[in-house]
Amino acid sequence: MKFIPSVNLQCISLTEKRDSRFYEELNASPNWWESKSFFRYPALLVSAHYVSKGIKNDTFRKNNNIPDDDFLVMGDSGGYQALSLGISNHNIDKKSLLWWQEKNCNIGMSLDEPLAKGDISLDIQRKFKHDMNNVKEAIEYRRKELYPKMKFYGATHGWNEKSLKKYHNELPKDKLDGYGIGECTIGLNDSEENILSRIALECQLNDDKKPMHILGTSSPIIITFLSMLEEKEGIEFTYDSTSYMRGSRHHSYVIDCLDSKSMTINKNTTEKQLPCGCPVCSKVSIDDMKGSDGQSALLIDLHNLWKEIQFYDSLYDYDLDVLKKRYPKKKSIKKIEQYQKLGLDKFVKMFPYTNKFQASSVDLSKFLGKDFVDTSYKIKDSDYET
Numbered sequence: 001m002k003f004i005p006s007v008n009l010q011c012i013s014l015t016e017k018r019d020s021r022f023y024e025e026l027n028a029s030p031n032w033w034e035s036k037s038f039f040r041y042p043a044l045l046v047s048a049h050y051v052s053k054g055i056k057n058d059t060f061r062k063n064n065n066i067p068d069d070d071f072l073v074m075g076d077s078g079g080y081q082a083l084s085l086g087i088s089n090h091n092i093d094k095k096s097l098l099w100w101q102e103k104n105c106n107i108g109m110s111l112d113e114p115l116a117k118g119d120i121s122l123d124i125q126r127k128f129k130h131d132m133n134n135v136k137e138a139i140e141y142r143r144k145e146l147y148p149k150m151k152f153y154g155a156t157h158g159w160n161e162k163s164l165k166k167y168h169n170e171l172p173k174d175k176l177d178g179y180g181i182g183e184c185t186i187g188l189n190d191s192e193e194n195i196l197s198r199i200a201l202e203c204q205l206n207d208d209k210k211p212m213h214i215l216g217t218s219s220p221i222i223i224t225f226l227s228m229l230e231e232k233e234g235i236e237f238t239y240d241s242t243s244y245m246r247g248s249r250h251h252s253y254v255i256d257c258l259d260s261k262s263m264t265i266n267k268n269t270t271e272k273q274l275p276c277g278c279p280v281c282s283k284v285s286i287d288d289m290k291g292s293d294g295q296s297a298l299l300i301d302l303h304n305l306w307k308e309i310q311f312y313d314s315l316y317d318y319d320l321d322v323l324k325k326r327y328p329k330k331k332s333i334k335k336i337e338q339y340q341k342l343g344l345d346k347f348v349k350m351f352p353y354t355n356k357f358q359a360s361s362v363d364l365s366k367f368l369g370k371d372f373v374d375t376s377y378k379i380k381d382s383d384y385e386t
């Protein structure tokens with residue numbers, strides 16, 4: 001299990017917003033991979049979307065002092081960002097993207113186009129075709145002899161068993177090193193319970209037990225489930241999250257991750273001291289976090305990141321009692337218990353994955369076959385108890 005923090009762009013020299021004098025005086029760096037950082041952590045995820053201007057050069061890693069050894073850089077393709085910002089990703093130069101990944105990343109993700117709310121079946125078919133072509137082209141462009149260490153993951157998409165199976169069946173799985181699992185549909189979020197079903201199904205379809213990356217999750221229940229699956233199914237998991245950036249978003253300083261306790265630190269905050277002795281808070285003062293500038297927010301982010309890293313580590317023992325005490329009513333915890341009891345195959349059958357996503361069924365049958373609609377089983381409340 002490995003948590004990969006999505007990089008806060010203010011940490012790296014893509015933006016010049018940060019006050020370097022402040023860090024010089026402290027003799028510290030906000031980059032958690034540098035020797036002077038407040039704390040070291042050996043991984044980051046960056047989306048190619050944000051480095052697109054620099055994609056033609058190979059100096060991302062070098063420019064940002066990211067170590068060559070014992071440090072994992074995951075390079076997401078930027079397909080998700082392109083789509084959520086309403087930019088077409090067809091113009092992305094796929095060869096440059098792959099070559100950037102090869103030169104700078106330990107793991108590269110295929111360029112995909114996630115489904116979006118309102119997609120009709122023609123969109124789905126087009127996206128599926130593009131995704132498959134992108135994976136195949138990337139494999140063709142790969143220069144394995146020059147960059148043998150870079151691993152290449154194929155993204156999968158689908159809203160039910162049948163559509164996910166179609167992905168897994170048509171991906172050139174023997175040429176892939178792992179899979180990236182993202183949000184099913186932009187604008188139509190899955191419930192936490194349903195995400196558990198999706199992950200379990202993807203594990204079942206991952207018959208060669210290749211590593212899997214879960215894009216964008218910070219849910220303690222999902223992370224607990226992943227660590228359980230890793231042990232029981234023998235599949236290696238990584239996951240990334242931007243949730244520590246709530247400092248940048250809301251000036252929200254995390255007090256306790258499990259209890260979701262936090263405080264707002266801004267110019268109106270009357271507290272004189274930080275209630276934390278982490279490597280960040282022991283070096284800076286609460287006043288350093290009160291400003292309305294990006295730098296104050298970045299310090300809060302780094303404290304939050306430290307807290308999250310410790311918290312996620314504590315979840316890998318998967319102590320369900322702790323989670324149950326915190327979330328006594330969550331069905332998703334009961335669902336994990338069902339997995340423990342039933343094992344993977346029975347669990348997948350009992351809790352089928354179905355996202356609310358619905359395109360016109362008429363020509364979807366051409367895409368997925370006649371019986372593409374999951375009508376097989378409706379989950380009852382009592383299923384969680386048996």
Ligand SMILES: [Zn+2]
Nearest residue numbers: 276278281303
């Ligand atoms: Zn702290």
